[in-house]
Amino acid sequence: xxxxxxxxxxxxxxxxxxxxxxxxxxxxxxxxxxxxxxxxxxxxxxxxxxxxxxxxxxxxxxxxxxxxxxxxxxxxxxxxxxxxxxxxxxxxxxxxxxxxxxxxxxxxxxxxxxxxxxxxxxxxxxxxxxxxxxxxxxxxxxxxxxxxxxxxxxxxxxxxxxxxxxxxxxxxxxxxxxxxxxxxxxxxxxxxxxxxxxxxxxxxxxxxxxxxxxxxxxxxxxxxxxxxxxxxxxxxxxxxxxxxxxxxxxxxxxxxxxxxxxxxx
Numbered sequence: 001x002x003x004x005x006x007x008x009x010x011x012x013x014x015x016x017x018x019x020x021x022x023x024x025x026x027x028x029x030x031x032x033x034x035x036x037x038x039x040x041x042x043x044x045x046x047x048x049x050x051x052x053x054x055x056x057x058x059x060x061x062x063x064x065x066x067x068x069x070x071x072x073x074x075x076x077x078x079x080x081x082x083x084x085x086x087x088x089x090x091x092x093x094x095x096x097x098x099x100x101x102x103x104x105x106x107x108x109x110x111x112x113x114x115x116x117x118x119x120x121x122x123x124x125x126x127x128x129x130x131x132x133x134x135x136x137x138x139x140x141x142x143x144x145x146x147x148x149x150x151x152x153x154x155x156x157x158x159x160x161x162x163x164x165x166x167x168x169x170x171x172x173x174x175x176x177x178x179x180x181x182x183x184x185x186x187x188x189x190x191x192x193x194x195x196x197x198x199x200x201x202x203x204x205x206x207x208x209x210x211x212x213x214x215x216x217x218x219x220x221x222x223x224x225x226x227x228x229x230x231x232x233x234x235x236x237x238x239x240x241x242x243x244x245x246x247x248x249x250x251x252x253x254x255x256x257x258x259x260x261x262x263x264x265x
Contacts, residue, residue, distance in 0.1 A: 005034045007110060008232035012041035012119065012202025013222035015084065016060040017050040023059035025227045029243045030066045035231075038067070038075050039107065040099075041202040041220060042082025042119025049084070071098035078105050082119035082203060106196060110236035113197040113216065116190070120203030120219075123186045127179065180206050188215045200230065209240040209252060 015021045045064075049055070071077040077099045081088035091101045105117045183204050191199035198216030207221030207228040218238070221228030228242045240252045 003032055003034050005234060006231045007035065007234050007236070008037040008039070008107065009033065009035040010039045010041060010117075010200055010218070010220045010230040011044075011223070012082070012220050013043045013205055013224065014063065015043055015046040015049070015222070015224055016063060017046040017055055018224070019055050020224050021046075021060065022223050022225075022227055023057070023063050025243055025245055026223045027059055027062050027066065028245045029227075029229065030063065030070070033231075034070075035075055037107065038070060038077045039105070039117055039200075040067070040077065040079045041117060041200065042080050042121070043084040043202065044079065044082075046084045047087055068097050068099070076100075078102055078117075080105060080117055080119055083121035083124075106194075107200075109232060109238070115198040115200055115216065115218075116194050116196045118187075118190075118199065118201050120183070120187065120201035123183060123190065123203075126186045127182045180204060184208075184212060184217055184219075188212045188217060191215045191217075207240055207242070209238060 011026075014023075014026055016023065067077065079088065079096075079099050079101050080103065081101065088096075088101055089103055092103045094101055103118075107115050107117055109115060187199050187201060191197075192215065198218065200218040200220065202220055202222065204219065205222040205224065205226070206219055207226050207230075208217065208219045209230060210217055216238075218230050218240070220230045220240070221242075226242055227244070228240065230238065230240050232238055237253055
């Protein structure tokens with residue numbers, strides 16, 4: 001398979017070091033793509049999980065090697081730490097092996113729009129009732145993802161397609177949907193306070209590319225379940241794709257939603 005070149009790639013929530021990470025899928029995507037810019041929007045290495053139980057197989061190491069190689073060979077790589085890799089926030093503004101570390105970053109799209117890039121955990125205090133509730137939810141999500149991995153291992157042996165247990169639960173849970181809606185509203189408000197045209201983030205593992213109240217909102221999802229990323233083509237088209245080994249399985253473009261001419265704040 002020949003490599004696809006993009007102007008920009010956004011990836012977050014890979015959670016390397018977590019046994020549920022689909023590192024082989026991520027490695028496959030990275031090997032089959034090149035880009036001028038690569039933005040890592042947090043929770044790339046799950047230091048929180050690794051502090052409890054070390055898990056670092058070859059596939060996880062290979063992902064990091066590919067990223068460092070891309071940075072070394074001319075790709076502009078920016079790492080924006082999240083809540084599972086907060087250690088790196090102490091290195092804001094520094095370079096680490098050709099990779100720049102920043103708490104936030106503004107990226108200009110080919111069409112001139114300015115997009116604020118964050119992980120999204122800085123919005124938690126305005127969305128969550130307390131940090132304890134977030135930790136409880138994080139633990140519950142980890143359990144669901146583990147069950148999902150076992151379930152889809154069985155489905156694969158039976159010749160059935162991948163199915164997301166957590167995705168189904170989110171769709172049926174009014175509380176989960178209310179949390180997602182509040183998070184998106186706070187992200188849009190934050191973008192407006194920074195006087196930018198859009199905001200891209202991760203954190204809630206809910207991929208989306210949509211206009212909300214005149215602001216372009218993008219969430220690149222995760223690599224525990226959705227295996228999703230947002231890309232900007234060389235022509236400037238924004239696309240949300242979900243990856244299955246060797247090819248993209250779904251594709252949603254900003255152009256089809258009429259988002260490329262999002263007005264400047």
